[in-house]
Amino acid sequence: MSLSLSFPLAMWWLAGSNPPGAAQRVILLHPVDLAIIVIYFVTVLGIGFYLKRYTKSGEGFFLAGREMTAWVAGLSFISANLGALELMGWASSAYQYGILAAHWYWIGAIPAILFLGLVMMPFYYISKTHSVPGYLKLRYGESARGLAALMFSFMTVLMAGIDMYAMALLMKVILGWNMHFSIWVSALTVAVYVALGGLFSAIFNEVLQFFLIWFGALLIPILGLIETGGWSGLVARIHQNFPQGDYTHLWRTLGHFADNPMGIHWTGIVFGLGWVISVGYWTTDFLVVQRVIAAKDIRAAKLAPIIGSYFKMAVPFIVILPGLLGLAVLPFKLVPANAVGPGQHGFNEVLPLMLARYCGPGLLGLGITALIAGFMSGMAGNVSAFATVWTYDLYRPFIRKGASDSHYVTMGRTCTILGMLVSIGTAYLAMQFMSIMDYVQALFSIFIAPLFGTVLLGMLWKRVTPAAGFWGLLAGSASSVAMFLLVKFNHSMLAYIALSSHAKDMAENMYRALWSWLICVIVTVVVTAFTKPKPVEELTGLVYGCTELPGEGHLPLWKRPVFWAGVSLALFLLLQWIFW
Amino acid sequence: MSEGHHIIPVWFFVGVILLIYGILILATGIYEFHSPPSTVLANLHPAVWWGVLLIILGGLFVYIHMPKKP
Numbered sequence: 001m002s003l004s005l006s007f008p009l010a011m012w013w014l015a016g017s018n019p020p021g022a023a024q025r026v027i028l029l030h031p032v033d034l035a036i037i038v039i040y041f042v043t044v045l046g047i048g049f050y051l052k053r054y055t056k057s058g059e060g061f062f063l064a065g066r067e068m069t070a071w072v073a074g075l076s077f078i079s080a081n082l083g084a085l086e087l088m089g090w091a092s093s094a095y096q097y098g099i100l101a102a103h104w105y106w107i108g109a110i111p112a113i114l115f116l117g118l119v120m121m122p123f124y125y126i127s128k129t130h131s132v133p134g135y136l137k138l139r140y141g142e143s144a145r146g147l148a149a150l151m152f153s154f155m156t157v158l159m160a161g162i163d164m165y166a167m168a169l170l171m172k173v174i175l176g177w178n179m180h181f182s183i184w185v186s187a188l189t190v191a192v193y194v195a196l197g198g199l200f201s202a203i204f205n206e207v208l209q210f211f212l213i214w215f216g217a218l219l220i221p222i223l224g225l226i227e228t229g230g231w232s233g234l235v236a237r238i239h240q241n242f243p244q245g246d247y248t249h250l251w252r253t254l255g256h257f258a259d260n261p262m263g264i265h266w267t268g269i270v271f272g273l274g275w276v277i278s279v280g281y282w283t284t285d286f287l288v289v290q291r292v293i294a295a296k297d298i299r300a301a302k303l304a305p306i307i308g309s310y311f312k313m314a315v316p317f318i319v320i321l322p323g324l325l326g327l328a329v330l331p332f333k334l335v336p337a338n339a340v341g342p343g344q345h346g347f348n349e350v351l352p353l354m355l356a357r358y359c360g361p362g363l364l365g366l367g368i369t370a371l372i373a374g375f376m377s378g379m380a381g382n383v384s385a386f387a388t389v390w391t392y393d394l395y396r397p398f399i400r401k402g403a404s405d406s407h408y409v410t411m412g413r414t415c416t417i418l419g420m421l422v423s424i425g426t427a428y429l430a431m432q433f434m435s436i437m438d439y440v441q442a443l444f445s446i447f448i449a450p451l452f453g454t455v456l457l458g459m460l461w462k463r464v465t466p467a468a469g470f471w472g473l474l475a476g477s478a479s480s481v482a483m484f485l486l487v488k489f490n491h492s493m494l495a496y497i498a499l500s501s502h503a504k505d506m507a508e509n510m511y512r513a514l515w516s517w518l519i520c521v522i523v524t525v526v527v528t529a530f531t532k533p534k535p536v537e538e539l540t541g542l543v544y545g546c547t548e549l550p551g552e553g554h555l556p557l558w559k560r561p562v563f564w565a566g567v568s569l570a571l572f573l574l575l576q577w578i579f580w
Numbered sequence: 581m582s583e584g585h586h587i588i589p590v591w592f593f594v595g596v597i598l599l600i601y602g603i604l605i606l607a608t609g610i611y612e613f614h615s616p617p618s619t620v621l622a623n624l625h626p627a628v629w630w631g632v633l634l635i636i637l638g639g640l641f642v643y644i645h646m647p648k649k650p
Contacts (some may be wrong), residue, residue, distance in 0.1 A: 030606050036601060043597050054587055128604030204590045211594050216603075219630060223621050329620075362608035362627050366601060395642060 023540045027174050027356050031367025040212070040369045041189055046206050046378070048193025051200045056403045060258045061198035061412050063130055063294050072207060074307030077290045080205035080381045081312075082213065084374030087319055091351040094246040094323025095334060097262050098238075098247025099579060101323065102316045106250075107274040109312050110572040112282040117293075117305035120283050122549050123459045124293055125301040126541045131293070132284050132455065133393040139458040140469030142397060147473060149393035150288045151447050153386055157419045160382035161426025167375035168427065174352040175368070182463030185429050186372070190379045191420040194387070195413045202377070202384040203291060209373040210311075216370025217318040220351075223358040224325035237328035247327060250579040266512070272510025276517045277445075286389065287381045298550055302561040307567045313575065326350040328569045329357070379423070386419040387412045448482060449513035450476020453520035462511050462543045466534060468527035476520025483512045586645045595641025598634045606631025 029037075055061040057260040068076070093101040129135040133152060137145035144448060168182035193201045228234040235248050245261065246253055253259045254266035282288060282305075295301035328352065336347035354369045380558065391412045396403070454473045457464050486493045487508055497511050539546040609627030616622045 032604055036604060039597070039600060044594070047593055050588070204593065207590045208594055208597065211598065215598070215630075215634060219626055223624070223626060224623070357620050358626070360608070360612060360619045360622060360627060363630060366605065448597040562624060 011160060027352055027364060027367065027368070028176060032329065033368065034223045034361045036365035037364070037369050040373060041185075043208070044193050045189060045198050045568075046467060047204050047208075048196040048201045050396070051197030051204065055196070055198040055200055056406075056409065058392075058408050058412075060200065061409045062392065064199040064203055064501045066294055067296045068203065068291075068300070068304075069293045069296060070303035071306035072203065072306055073295040073300060075210045075311070076203040076206040076287050077304055078308040078311050079210040079213075079377060080287045080291055081285075082210075082315060082374065083163065084129045084170070084371040085219065086164065087213070087371065087374060088170065088348065088351050090319045091323040091326075091354075092347040092349075094320040095326045095347050095350045096323075097260075098327075099250055099320060100253075100260060100264075102250060102320045102579070103269055103273060105312060105320070106572060106575060107269060109282065110309050111274060112145050112278040113305045113309040113567060115279055115300045116283045116289075117309075117561060118336065118565055120294060120455070120459055121301050122298060122544060123368070123544075123547065124289060125295070125298045126547060126549075129293065130290075130392055130539075131388060132286055132289055132451070133389060134541070135455065136458070136469065137276070137393070139192050139466075139539075140454075140464075141466040143470040144454065144466070144473060145393060147470065148451060149389050151477075151535065152169065153394060155447070156286065156382040156389065157385040157422050158426050160379045160386070160420065160423035162238040162430060163375050163378040163382065164423055165380075165427040165430040170371065170375075173349070179431070180232060183424060186376055186379065187420055187424050187427075190376050190383060191417050194380050194384050194420075195416040198412065199294060199384050199388070200291070202380045203294065205373075205380060206377050207375040209370075212370045212373045214318065217322070217365040219363060219367075220354045220358055221317050221321040221325065224322065224329065224354065228328050230327065234324060234328050238324065239377055241333075242327060247324065250576060250580070254518045268510040272514045276449050276452065276513040277510060279456075279515065280448045280517065284451045284455050286385045290385060290388065299552075299561065301562065306561055306564045306568060308563075310571075313568070322354045326354055356551065368372065379420075383416055383419050383423065385417045390415050390419070390420075395418060401576040416451070423558065443515065445509050446477055446516070449517040450480065450520035453478065453524065457524050457545065460544050460566035462526055462536065462539050462545050463533055465528050466526060467531040468524045471527045472520045472524030475523040477521045480512055480516035483515065487512075498563035589645045591641050592645040592647065593643060595638045598608075599642055600614030600638075602631050602634030602636075602638050604631075605634060 011486065052063065054137050059065055080543040090101055090104070124132075127135055128140055129138060133145045133149040136148050151273045164183050165186055167186055168177075168179040172179050181571060193205065197204070197404075228237055238247050251266065254264065254269060257263050274423065292301050292304045295304050332345070334345050334347045334350060334353075335341075337348050340346045355364060359367055391408050393416075395411055396408060400407075415573065450473050453476055454469050457472070458469060483493075483497055487497065496507055497508060497515065536546055541547050557563050600650055605627050605630070609629075609631050611635065612627060
């Protein structure tokens with residue numbers, strides 16, 4: 001799982017999970033299930049060993065040779081985001097909040113992904129950068145690159161550790177496995193296949209993970225809808241079990257913070273989530289952008305996220321629907337994780353409970369393998385991202401310039417192992433101090449909105465100066481830190497940041513992102529007015545107006561990325577109307 | 581993957597693992613006719629038809645993307 005929008009909810013899931021020792025095992029594995037899990041580990045290691053011969057150069061190790069087709073880049077792009085923590089966290093959120101959770105997959109993703117594909121991808125690709133910090137270096141200079149690279153490298157290695165801890169905890173809670181065993185086996189496996197195969201390995205295994213997640217999880221909604229007699233039967237059963245709440249309308253209850261269990265307003269969803277957070281994440285998150293930059297040509301780079309958008313739109317079927325089915329069919333009610341008593345189960349166990357409800361031996365192993373694959377892909381993605389950011393954006397420009405390509409590849413392989421060891425340390429820290437996860441999630445949300453402002457202005461406005469890029473990013477991040485700490489130490493400040501005393505914690509991220517983005521943009525514009533821009537000839541390939549963008553007019557309609565983006569947008573709007 | 585490269589496409593690996601899983605799950609599903617699990621809707625034998633689906637899809641991927649000698 002990359003640093004995803006759902007991270008705050010996922011952290012809530014982790015924080016509330018049954019503590020070791022007090023856990024009730026939810027699932028019992030049979031020999032065929034264990035065989036399926038072992039085969040997965042053998043396969044990913046085998047792929048890593050096979051791909052080593054293709055990762056002898058920097059381009060091969062860090063950028064997968066830049067030869068991914070649109071489909072491979074697109075599936076990997078979505079897989080890098082879709083991890084097991086997200087699956088578990090959102091299923092439990094759907095149980096708690098109903099279909100409102102689907103906003104994070106629809107308005108919180110689709111417009112942003114299409115924006116990336118059509119507007120921003122051409123500049124990332126034409127600039128031939130290897131990363132988002134790499135683009136910042138070309139556009140604004142080393143200071144902006146250095147700041148972004150430091151934040152990214154810190155976040156990615158911490159996230160790999162959180163993924164590791166989350167997987168170990170999940171295996172403990174639902175299978176009764178020893179946490180140390182889970183941490184070390186998963187860490188060593190990922191370290192080996194990424195150190196050998198670099199981004200190639202990470203991408204290959206993400207595509208594999210994509211198929212395993214769908215085939216592992218799809219049976220739950222299929223059998224669940226058969227059991228309830230379709231969607232209308234599902235809705236009827238939810239109303240019967242929970243007559244007070246409205247769990248099946250997407251927009252109807254967002255007119256006021258107090259009208260819905262999430263405590264959010266439609267303005268926060270549209271402008272906070274739909275604009276700043278989601279566009280910020282999908283257009284600047286290192287992991288997802290790295291996968292698209294590895295595409296073989298600009299058309300594939302534009303199409304890849306657009307292809308991904310269709311699958312992203314379908315994810316609620318395997319994530320949100322199981323949570324809703326839990327409301328309808330489970331013979332007992334789930335409780336908040338911190339209130340779990342003997343014989344009870346927490347919200348966070350809804351997905352494994354649904355898996356155990358419908359899946360016998362074999363199918364259960366496939367479902368568990370899908371979750372393990374999700375976690376390990378998340379670890380691999382973060383560790384390969386760390387290796388790239390460290391080697392190309394920190395080590396090469398600031399520590400050892402002008403070394404040979406093979407030197408940097410060796411550095412990449414070495415820091416993959418070292419990064420994994422640091423991540424193991426983070427996993428153990430998280431075991432001791434759950435609050436570390438609050439700070440990791442804050443780090444992500446603090447940085448991503450201002451970064452989006454900096455990158456967007458850089459791509460669309462040639463007047464923005466290098467100094468403005470750095471100071472806008474710094475001001476936006478600093479303001480986000482200030483708002484975070486303000487609410488942390490005085491919770492009543494949330495009412496000011498979210499502009500309503502009825503706002504709940506979920507609203508904080510949305511409004512904090514909005515304000516920090518605005519502050520970044522305002523500071524960037526003001527500093528631009530007083531500082532000198534780069535000469536136009538240095539902005540070729542980096543900015544709208546200074547870049548010749550290849551046209552699509554000569555292509556038949558069905559081959560144009562903009563056509564498929566239009567179809568995706570139409571489907572998205574249809575879903576909003578259907579589930580209004 | 582681009583077609584000019586000799587690297588085995590990722591789809592082949594996907595096909596192999598789906599094929600293996602499909603065989604294991606189908607075999608388990610057939611065994612369950614004699615010893616059904618205590619899951620809901622076990623009478624629909626999901627392991628059988630899901631195993632068949634995985635075998636068909638995995639087999640197709642393997643066949644289409646089988647590495648060819650240069």
